[in-house]
């Protein structure tokens with residue numbers, strides 16, 4: 001028994017924020033953002049929260065397939081920006097679509113979240129489950145320090161996901177999920193300071209996203225490249241498309257070069273969405289499936305690779 005992606009869907013806020021919209025409120029420019037990241041615009045919520053975006057994805061996945069909500073056995077949401085610590089976004093989705101037979105939990109692996117979640121979901125199918133939803137969803141705009149131009153311009157809001165159903169054909173050919181907590185301080189977000197009347201109010205830690213950009217950039221172009229190389233070995237040329245976490249187009253340039261793979265095999269849409277962390281890979285997948293570039297007919301070999309906070313990184317070779 002294996003998991004197979006039988007549908008993809010995405011749900012993004014309607015508000016588009018262009019680079020020049022940011023240049024109006026902080027000391028940055030379209031030129032800087034475009035040249036250093038490849039980002040031209042991104043979506044930002046007005047009133048929606050992560051649960052709203054993920055519920056939108058779930059509803060679309062059900063309507064695109066002939067699967068009913070009570071047939072869903074599990075819902076996993078990969079997010080680093082949940083509405084609440086509890087209830088999980090996954091539980092909020094479960095309630096909203098009345099998937100009353102589904103277990104539901106959030107998975108916290110930042111930009112590796114979708115790959116981690118897809119791997120875990122596949123294990124549920126290999127043991128007991130038949131059908132489930134794997135969704136990556138973020139409202140990063142609520143985590144950003146809007147006084148810090150080095151991070152505020154990089155991120156966007158959005159959600160996307162897949163319907164996974166049991167199949168006799170293996171989808172995941174190879175996978176490797178990794179973490180390095182000793183480097184976790186390079187990318188932090190969402191710290192909640194203790195405010196108990198009995199606590200010692202030690203130095204307050206910022207609740208906003210903070211990133212050592214150079215460290216993370218180097219991590220992406222070293223550790224992640226090594227992980228992809230080690231996993232694929234001689235399969236590199238068999239891969240039709242690489243769907244990497246959409247953090248920065250210059251990173252895709254460097255990774256393609258180091259892997260000696262044509263750059264055009266590295267699909268991208270961060271130009272229109274920015275870095276949407278756990279949503280970035282499913283958002284890209286849904287777009288290229290909708291465009292007919294990727295087909296869910298078992299004829300194409302893809303690589304999914306997420307990398308980011310934790311630090312975490314994950315590589316998966318799939319045949320969709």
Ligand SMILES: O=C(O)C1CCN(c2ccc(-c3cc(CO)ccc3Cl)cn2)CC1
Nearest residue numbers: 036111213214216217220247248277307308
């Ligand atoms: O060119 C410059 O000065 C700067 C240099 C730093 N840059 C970076 C650095 C790191 C990331 C990034 C972030 C995450 C978090 O999801 C994950 C993975 C990555 Cl590789 C994105 N951009 C932007 C342009």
